[in-house]
Amino acid sequence: MLVSTIELLTRARRGKDLGINGAENLRLDWRAVIERKDRIVASWSKGKEAAPEKLGTAVLRGKGVFAGPHEIAVDGRTYSAEKIIIATGSRPARPPLPGAEIGITSDELIHLKEQPHRLVVVGGGFIGLEFGFALAWAGSKVTILQSGPQVAPALDDEIREILLNAAGEAGMTIVTNVKVKAIAADKTVEAEAGGAAQKFPADQVLLATGRPSNVEALRPQVAGVELDRSAVRVNEYLQSVSASHVYAVGDAAGKHQHSPVAWYEGPIAAQNALKGNDRKVDFTIFPSAIFTIPAVGQVGLTEKEALTRGLKAKVSRMPFDYNPAAGVRNETEGMVKVVYEEGTERILGVHVIGARAEDLVQIGAAAMRGGLKKSEVGAMHYVFPTLGGAIFDAMAA
Numbered sequence: 001m002l003v004s005t006i007e008l009l010t011r012a013r014r015g016k017d018l019g020i021n022g023a024e025n026l027r028l029d030w031r032a033v034i035e036r037k038d039r040i041v042a043s044w045s046k047g048k049e050a051a052p053e054k055l056g057t058a059v060l061r062g063k064g065v066f067a068g069p070h071e072i073a074v075d076g077r078t079y080s081a082e083k084i085i086i087a088t089g090s091r092p093a094r095p096p097l098p099g100a101e102i103g104i105t106s107d108e109l110i111h112l113k114e115q116p117h118r119l120v121v122v123g124g125g126f127i128g129l130e131f132g133f134a135l136a137w138a139g140s141k142v143t144i145l146q147s148g149p150q151v152a153p154a155l156d157d158e159i160r161e162i163l164l165n166a167a168g169e170a171g172m173t174i175v176t177n178v179k180v181k182a183i184a185a186d187k188t189v190e191a192e193a194g195g196a197a198q199k200f201p202a203d204q205v206l207l208a209t210g211r212p213s214n215v216e217a218l219r220p221q222v223a224g225v226e227l228d229r230s231a232v233r234v235n236e237y238l239q240s241v242s243a244s245h246v247y248a249v250g251d252a253a254g255k256h257q258h259s260p261v262a263w264y265e266g267p268i269a270a271q272n273a274l275k276g277n278d279r280k281v282d283f284t285i286f287p288s289a290i291f292t293i294p295a296v297g298q299v300g301l302t303e304k305e306a307l308t309r310g311l312k313a314k315v316s317r318m319p320f321d322y323n324p325a326a327g328v329r330n331e332t333e334g335m336v337k338v339v340y341e342e343g344t345e346r347i348l349g350v351h352v353i354g355a356r357a358e359d360l361v362q363i364g365a366a367a368m369r370g371g372l373k374k375s376e377v378g379a380m381h382y383v384f385p386t387l388g389g390a391i392f393d394a395m396a397a
Ligand SMILES: Cc1cc2nc3c(=O)[nH]c(=O)nc-3n(C[C@H](O)[C@H](O)[C@H](O)COP(=O)(O)OP(=O)(O)OC[C@H]3O[C@@H](n4cnc5c(N)ncnc54)[C@H](O)[C@@H]3O)c2cc1C
Pocket: 062, 063, 064, 065, 087, 088, 089, 090, 106, 127, 214, 217, 218, 249, 250, 251, 252, 256, 257, 258, 259, 260, 262, 291
């Protein structure tokens, strides 16, 4: 919500090019955005809270912990069950650094009453980048400190390059190969970068160093539930590999930390738990997005991954500045990149950066799921002028 509002602001500010006067002076009312977000989230939660009871499911409100292999204790009362599904989500990590308590996590950032003037983000994964881009476009001075050699390491290299250019345009500073040492009382981040001690002064420090699953607090060892790092180690039926009466879904199973994964896995685990293992999870074609500005969407293999696997990978590209809809919208930064197998034309991966990348990539995912060849998608009819046309044009290229 924060990102989509700031994306609108960023786009509107460029309205001068489209003949909209005064657009470049638009400013964000941070407090109003946060308050609107709180109202909308509260209305969503209200509907969700009531739904299980409407379906006849008893809901116990409290913190559950294992009291025995088949027993869960909630607020002093113990309930037993033949089968148990763990769906306790994850929480932001607080790295073991001196002064880590001075930093804030994404949970706290979205409740800040004031927009920080200087934000230092520790961690260059998708959460750090999403907040970094949003706040930078909204006027904060953002510095991202990444421990490894690259931010968002799972991205296709070319797509990352375009994202890094956009980060520069947004005024962000990205420092890689950083070892954060401490956060001082005045919120300065003390680190080692480029072989030297460096200081990064901040008004807020966002800790975006991953999200461990919330399973340890449940005392999983009481039920013999083995963990893989912090998540339940499960098989393809979402069943604990060490306690066959326990299943886990969503962030508690830890495979992919995305909402649709939790929604997909919940019914599968429930069915397997109640009727016997019958449904396996399938993540062979799994689209995902990073809500940076511009956004990134990807499905399947990157070019490097395909080559590393020994596939005869080729690529075709369609830059957004060849797409009339992108031109009309004045959003010509971006590209579609298709990775495919030479000869068979099997689509191995689709990577998009630019306006609505998060939607566009789903065309690629549907084509891959349907087993369509690159040229078959490239020969399809499509609506003109649309950003989605860039996917079909990239397949035809
Ligand atoms: C900043 C941020 C941005 C994100 N953006 C996206 C995005 O754009 N798209 C996307 O798909 N995903 C996004 N995600 C990830 C997504 O929110 C999670 O993957 C998803 O919510 C996981 O669902 P879940 O049901 O496993 O856990 P949750 O939604 O976290 O639900 C777990 C529930 O279990 C409760 N619980 C925990 N412990 C106990 C206990 N002991 N007893 C009883 N109840 C307990 C918790 O209070 C919570 O209500 C984002 C996450 C973050 C933090």
